[in-house]
Amino acid sequence: MAEFLQSSEAPINAEVCEYQQFPKPEIEDAATEKNPKPKLKHLSVVLLSFGLLCVLQGILNISLRLALREPTDKGEExxxxxxWQMFGSSCYYISSQRRSWDGSRQDCVQRGADLVIVNSxxxxxxxxxxxxxxWVGMTDRAEEGTxxxxxxxxxNRDRLHWARGQPDDAYGGEDCGDLRTMIDFIGLNDFNCSARVQWICEQMLG
Known part of the structure; x- marks a missing residue:
C-alpha cells in the first residue's frame, strides 16, 4: 500500500491563492452625492446671493429714477x-459723442436746445x-470763480452738489463745468474747456 502511494506518477499540483479584498458597495459615494461637500454648498450659496444682489441693485436703480422723475401728463411725454429723456418740464439729450465745451453747446443749439442748466x-x-x-451749461470764463x-x-453753489474739492481751477485753468459720476468723485466739476467729453442738452417744454 505504501509502495503504491509512492510509485504514483500523477503529480499533485497545489495552487496557493492570495486573498483579495473586493471593494464594498459604493454606499459612501451614494451618500456623498446626496450630501455634497460643505465647500460646494457654501460656494453655491455665495453665487446665489451675488446673483440676487445684482438683481436687487438693478431694481433699485430703476426705482430711483422713477421716484426722482416728477409726475407729468402723457401729453408732455x-x-x-x-x-431724449424727460424730467419735470424739460427734455434732455445725452450725447454718445465727445466734443469740447463750445462744440457741445453748438450741437445743442442746432437741436433747438442749449447745454443743461441744473436748477436743483x-x-x-x-x-x-x-x-x-x-458738459453742462456753466462757465467762469468772464471772471475766475464766478x-x-x-x-x-x-x-447757486449752495443748492447743488460739487465733486470733492471742486472747483479747483487745476492744470492752468478749468473754466467750464461738467457733471461727473465716478467712484469717490460724483458731482459738478470744473474742467478744461477744450477737453473732449460727452454733453447734456436741455430743451424746455411749453
Whole structure:
C-alpha cells in the first residue's frame, strides 16, 4: 500500500491563492452625492446671493429714477423728441459723442436746445449716472470763480452738489463745468474747456 502511494506518477499540483479584498458597495459615494461637500454648498450659496444682489441693485436703480422723475401728463411725454429723456418740464439729450465745451453747446443749439442748466439737487440726481463725465451749461470764463449758466444767471453753489474739492481751477485753468459720476468723485466739476467729453442738452417744454 505504501509502495503504491509512492510509485504514483500523477503529480499533485497545489495552487496557493492570495486573498483579495473586493471593494464594498459604493454606499459612501451614494451618500456623498446626496450630501455634497460643505465647500460646494457654501460656494453655491455665495453665487446665489451675488446673483440676487445684482438683481436687487438693478431694481433699485430703476426705482430711483422713477421716484426722482416728477409726475407729468402723457401729453408732455409725447412732446420730447425721440431718444431724449424727460424730467419735470424739460427734455434732455445725452450725447454718445465727445466734443469740447463750445462744440457741445453748438450741437445743442442746432437741436433747438442749449447745454443743461441744473436748477436743483433733484434735477442733478436725475442727470447723474448717464455718463462718467458730461458738459453742462456753466462757465467762469468772464471772471475766475464766478460761475454763470448759459442763460446768464449765476450758479447757486449752495443748492447743488460739487465733486470733492471742486472747483479747483487745476492744470492752468478749468473754466467750464461738467457733471461727473465716478467712484469717490460724483458731482459738478470744473474742467478744461477744450477737453473732449460727452454733453447734456436741455430743451424746455411749453
Amino acid at each position: 409725447e412732446r420730447c423728441p425721440q431718444g 439737487r433733484q434735477e442733478q440726481a436725475f442727470l447723474t449716472g448717464f455718463t462718467r463725465a458730461a 460761475w454763470i449758466w448759459v442763460d446768464g444767471t449765476p450758479v
